[in-house]
Amino acid sequence: MLKDIIAVEPLEKYHLRLRFEDGVEGVVDISQMSKFTGVFALLQDKEHFAKVEVNPEVGTIQWQSGADLDPDVLYATITKQQIPQYELNKITSRIG
Helix, strand or coil: CCCCEEEEEECCCCEEEEEECCCCEEEEEHHHCCCCCHHHHHHHCHHHHCCCEEECCCCEEECCCCCECCHHHHHHHHHCCCCCHHHHHHHHHHHC
16 A cells, blocks of 8 residues: 555544645544553554644654554555555564
8 A cells, every 4th residue: 555644634533634745635543443551552542642743754643652553454444455464574574
């Protein structure tokens, strides 16, 4: 997939509106994607959550706490597409 995120808007209830470089836009519910543990624990604080920003160097979103999310997973969630196997291997190796 390899689509960079170019815009993010925090919404209520741990939702984010995202726009990708190819024009795809949508809303994701981060509370369904994270258990808010480890580096994600601070995201439970709604003020911290709202400080999400785009990191244009890597094409994803991040928070000052160091939390970030894989843009391929976010793109697949919004478009309801499956992540190709080679991408799943890449993601698994980064978190495992």
